[in-house]
Amino acid sequence: MVGIVGYGAYIPRCRIKVEEIAKVWGADAPSYKRGLGLQEKSVPQPDQDTITMSVEATKNALKRGPHVDPKKIGAIYIGSESHPYAVKPSGTTVAEAIGATPDIHCADFEFACKAGTEGMFVVYGLVKAALIEYGLGIGADTSQGAPGDALEYSAAAGAASFIFGNDKVLAECNETFSFMTDTPDFWRREQEFYPRHGGRFTGQPAYFKHITGCAEGLMKKAGTEPKDFDYVIFHQPNGKFPQRVGKMLGFTPEQIEPGLLCPLLGNTYSGSSPMGLTSTLDISKPGDKIMLVSYGSGAGSDGFIFTVTERINEVRDLALNTRYMLDNNKRYIDYGTYAKYRGKILTAE
Amino acid sequence: MFPARIWREIPQRYRLEANRCPQTGEIYFPPRLVCPEGKCVELEPVKLAETGTVESFTVIRVAPSAFTDEAPYPVGIVKLDDGAKMMCQIADAQIEELKIGMKVKIEFRKIQSDGKAGVHAYGYKCVPVRD
Incomplete structure (x- = not known):
């Protein structure tokens, strides 16, 4: 294991x-x-x-x-x-x-x-x-x-x-899946201090496409569906996108809430969905099934399925x-x- | 700020590595080569505790050039739970909340940076225990 x-x-x-x-x-x-x-x-x-x-x-x-x-x-x-x-x-x-x-x-x-x-x-x-x-x-x-x-x-x-x-x-890792395309929705050029972004272009063709693509591919690979999971964590660029992508995929707000830190934390970028996983593990019980799907502009998503153990x-x-x-x-x-x-x-x- | 000096001090600044005289039991931080009490040279490595108590403190208001942006900032003598004492910055603390006897824990922080292009020096600071 x-x-x-x-x-x-x-x-x-x-x-x-x-x-x-x-x-x-x-x-x-x-x-x-x-x-x-x-x-x-x-x-x-x-x-x-x-x-x-x-x-x-x-x-x-x-x-x-x-x-x-x-x-x-x-x-x-x-x-x-x-x-x-x-x-x-x-x-x-x-x-x-x-x-x-x-x-x-x-x-x-x-x-x-x-x-x-x-x-x-x-x-x-x-x-x-x-x-x-x-x-x-x-x-x-x-x-x-x-x-x-x-x-x-x-x-x-x-x-x-x-x-x-x-x-x-x-937490045993049961399955992984990655989904990636070349999508210039957010970037920072060499020597530049602040990043730039494509405004609304960061939504549908970027965040939503890659997270749904990754989550659907991961569930298909594992032979699972949203109701099989106790909790799910998506990348949190703001407090609304995770709820919206969850609804698109068929997850409930209750599955998302424990890992949704953004409303009080902000977007911690590379720390965002991983911190959501720590918060979810904090309240999880043995046997709980957790899905984690990150998102990085440029663009791609990594997906994981974990099963929590007695440990x-x-x-x-x-x-x-x-x-x-x-x-x-x-x-x-x-x-x-x-x-x-x-x-x-x-x-x- | 020489990179070599920062590199030499990594064991004590990153990991609180001290040493102890097996004859007198005295803990030295930073580590010593010879115990000044018994002249023992067979000192044992020890890792210091990461919690302690503020024994004394002062507030630096006119700071050295590398720290001017941080002033005013507190510096304290902290007695760690294993008995060793060290001097370090007290971070995450408002000056009005500082007290002798305050419980603190060690955190890994950036100590200073050599201008905009030089190396960063990392190490220990203490922060109040509020948990």
Whole structure:
């Protein structure tokens, strides 16, 4: 049995409300809140980035996988579009911080918001092929939206980390499927600070086409249908798209709700659907069947089916659960502080 | 900020690796080559606890150049639960909530960056335990 043997998330403490951003740009906050299905988002402080959040999420994953010796982790893949360096891997720092070096394979992945599930996909394959004993797949981002752009209301920060292995599995991976085409709905050119997007083009031919294509392909491959699942997690660019794509596929709001973090968290890009999975595992019971379908612009989706095991009852409470981190210890900041924290103010060198 | 210096300090800054004198039981952080008490050179590696208590603190209002954007920020002496003491920044804390005796835990944070093009230095800071 191959699957998840430890999982953890991390959410920075700071938050900014939609109203605070809207008032700076003269925008109508209720319209944005209604349109995006979003109330507030997480904000990283200047000393938090993809690397630091990945380390903290992985420490939580190791708490829930206490039998895993970091020295036996054979691969680490961090998916992010906000790696702190253009040239120098994030994974080496995370591997050093958890004591997993030097006998380990490492690569940083990028594929807009699905880079996190790519890492999970690859380590699952390596464990299943018996090339490694344990592997780490991490999705983390401190995503940026251009000032005043719709993305600024949602681009948030967070991380999720999963240890895959084949002993003391807490969620067995039953099936995987990927769906991909060349669709330029969202991009960031080399040397550019903020991403650009195709507006409404990011919807039907991009998010909805790829998630439905992946979910339908995955269910067909596994011989399942929506009613066979207890929970489902879709990528969460806003609070509305996951509900709409769920309805298109035949899922109920109750199947989606436990993993839907976006209304209070924002879009954590590569961390988005993986963090939804951590939140769903936090409330799951042995035997529950979970589907996860990510989405990354450019564009593609990775799909997974997991079955939760008895092990979840032993490890669930060994680390803070994701909803607790989302709902507690928040510090609300104003737009000026947010602009300073996110490097949006030009300063003298 | 030399990359080599950051690299040399990775074991203590990333993983809180200290060492202990087997004769006196004294823990040294950062690790020492020789115990100044018994002159012992066979020090044992130990990993420090990741929770502790603030023993003292001060607030830096006129900061070194790499930290000016962060001022005012607190720096404290923290007694970890295994008895070792360390000095570090206290992150995620409002200055008015700081107290001697406050429970803290270690988090991995960015310590400083060498301008816009240099290396990032990572390591430990402590944050208040509110859970």
